[in-house]
Amino acid sequence: MGTVPPHPLKKLSDNDCLAIFAQHSLGPHELLEEIGKKIVTKCDGLPLAAQTLGGLLRGRHDRRVWEGVLGSKIWELPEQRCRIIPALAIGGCKKVVWESATGHLGSQNSVVCRDTSNQVFFAGPLKPQLPKLEELEINDMKEQTYIWKSHNELLQDICSLKRLTIDSCPELQSLVAEEEKDQQQQLCELSSRLEYLGLSDCEGLVKLPQSSLSLSSLREIQISSCSSLVSFPEIALPSKLRKIDIWHCDALKSLPEAWMCDANSSLEILTILFCDSLRYIAEVQLPPSLKRLNIMMCDNIRTLTVEEGIQSSSSSRRYTSYLLEGLYISCCPSLTCIFSKNELPATLESLEVGNLPPSLKSLGVESCSKLESIAERLDNNTSLETIDISNCGNLKILPSGLHNLRQLQEIKIRACENLVSFPEGGLPCAKLMRLEIYACKRLEALPKGLHNLTSLQQLKIGTGGELPSLEEDDGLPTNLHSLEIDGNTKIWKSMIERGRGFHRFSSLRRLKIMNCDDDTVSFPPEDIILGTTLPLPASLTSLWIFFFPNLERLSSSIVDLQNLTELVFWGCPKLKSFPEKGLPSSLLKLRIVNCPLIEEKCRKDGGQYWDLLTHIPSVLIDI
Structure with missing residues (x-):
């Protein structure tokens, strides 16, 4: 050379x-x-x-x-x-050689090598020449089965390396040639710096090399589009590793049990996407240090753990104390239950629903069509703060114990078409601030005791089955800040026909009514008993009226809403008149869509009502 x-x-x-x-x-x-x-x-x-x-x-x-x-x-x-990280990128090179000849690389912090001969020689050694190099990207090494040998190698030359990304190396099997006797010594040298390892599009990689998990300073590993990757080495994770992302590894069948049982693990975030050969995440338990688990687009996953062990008195194996706070599962069509309490050996064809970790604070499950129940009971999940369940068409009931969740602040249940009812105990009163129930076609009634939810600020009741009217002693809580009713005529009419109106909602700021009334001609509607217009709360700042097919006019009482800043009409084809006094002087935004009669009268060029709108900064009219 x-x-x-x-x-x-x-x-x-x-x-x-x-x-x-x-x-x-x-x-x-x-x-x-x-x-x-x-x-x-x-x-x-x-x-x-x-x-x-x-x-x-x-x-x-x-x-x-x-x-x-x-x-x-x-x-x-x-x-x-300057925080732009110095980087070295080697692209399209079959062979890279560092020579011992003395060469001068100057003070460059970034080096990119491209060479049509696919063979490039660097003068070196590099260590004294690139002391600030922190990031190395290796791309398109088409024939390499390993990256480094141990003699005179990069591991000792680049002293500040923190990030290593390897992309499109289809024959890669290991980072360091396994036949080298001093392999571990060089890994230790690198381990004092390297924090991030990324592997992508390494199609020939069947098992993640053990060397990659021997780097003690690693904090994050990201593996993507390694289509032949079947497994990981059965060793504990590096003690500082906090985050693992695994994407598009279709052949991956299992994760090591050594990850799950390591009491010294620091793993906090695990994300798995598009891994269709995975049927479960762990046999017995998830890593005890795990705080956030995201599972998405894994078509064949049946459960997270095969044996639950939290409540099973006959189980010889029990959970280490869990730290799991956030759990999000999306688009896993084979998911039957989240945690199973089956005893090993268990079959994935007949899983029994288990319970959630008591440390859990956030639960999100979306588009899991076979899921029938999220847990056996919720009595022990007193840390739960948010529950978000959507597009789970086979979910029929919610677990008992829901009313005992003293920290619960938000519940969203959407597009669960077979959900029939809420638990008998109702919902927790202490801290629940947001409740959303949408597109649940078979839901027979709203949760009991809604009027007792004194902390509730936002309520959405959406399209789905026609829910029954509110009972006399079980109306909506009057402390609401935002109320949306969509397609539930009986609930809407029970509020206006019994003289309840909205004036009792003294804190209400946002009101959105959609698809609720085919009869109303004037808004606000009239109190049938008293024959007067039902007053709206003076606190109202936003009013949306959608799809009232027979609405013709706004009542003059709308002018009295001196805190109203936003007014929206959408899909009211017969709406044709505003009050003579105009609209509230406080309005900042008016939007009118698919209301042809009133739109014509609000035209800037000669419309009857245009002069009543000139004080409004934002007027949007769909003509």
Whole structure:
């Protein structure tokens, strides 16, 4: 190799830098192209600067944003204060060699290597020349089965490396050649720095190499589109590892039990997407340190754990104390239950519903069509703060014990078409602030005791089955700040026909009524008993009226709402008149959509009501 001259490394040309910037910003809009070129010029040939700023401006076409980046004071900062990470990217090279000859690389912090011969020689050693290198990207090494050997290698040359990304290396099997005797020594040298490891599009990788989990300083691992990856080494995770993302690994069949049982684990966030061979996450328990678990688009997953063990007195194995606070499951069509309490050996065809970890604070389940119940009981889940269940068509009941969740602040149940009822005990009173029930076609009644929910501020009752009218002693809580009723005629009419009206809701700020009344001609409607217009609360700031097919006019009492700032009419084809006194002087926004008669009268060019609208800053009329 002594006959091969050193290859001096230079910064990228402006054209190469522009290509990187355009790739990550999805290409500047024509009107922004000149600003983009000026930004690229300021990147001074540094690829990571172009990549970072391109990603920052991705999809943002506001000229002021681009000009703000161009005029930013970051360009004036000295190098030691600039937070753009120095990077080395090696692309399209079959063979990379560092020579012992003395060469001068200058003070460059970023190096990009491209060579049509697919063989590049760097003069070295690199350690004294690139002391600030923190990020290394290796791309398109088509024939490499490993990245480094141990003699005179990168592990000892680059002393500040914190992030390592390996992409599109289809033959990769390991980071370091396994036959090297001093492999572990070199890993230890790297382990004192490396915090992030990313592997993507490494199609030949069947099992994650043990070396990758021997790096003690790792804090995050991201693995994506490794289509042949079946398993991970059965060893404990690095003690500092906090986050694992696994995406598009279709062959992955299981996660190591060593991850699940390690009392010294620091893993806090686990995200798994598009892993269709996974049928469960763990046999007995999830990692005891785990705080957030996200499972999405895993078509064949049946349950998170096969044996629950929390409540099972006959089980010889029990959960370590859980820290799990957030659980989100989406688009897992084979999910039967979240946690199973079956004893091992168990079959995934007949799982018995278990309970949720008592530490759980947030539960979200979406589009899991086979899920019948989220838990056996909720009595022990006193830490739960939010429950969000949607598009679970087989869910028929909610667990008992719901009323005991003293920390619960939000419940959203949407598009669960077979849900029949809420538990007998009703809902918790102490802290519940938001309740949303939408598109539950078979729901027979609202939860009992709604009027006792003194902390409730937001209530949405949406389309689905026709819920029965409110009982005399079980109306809605009067402390509401926001109320939305969509497609529930009986509830709407029970509020206005019994003289209840809305004036009792002295804190109500937002009222949205949709698809609720085919008979109302005037709004606010009249009290049938007293023959007067039902008053709206003076506190109201936003009023939305949607799809009242026979509504013809607004009552003059609307003018008295001196706190009203937003008024919206949508789909009221017969609406044709406003009060003679006009609309409230406090209005800031008026929107009228699909109301042809009143739209014509509100035209700026000669419309009958235009003069009544000139004080409103924002008037949007769909004509």
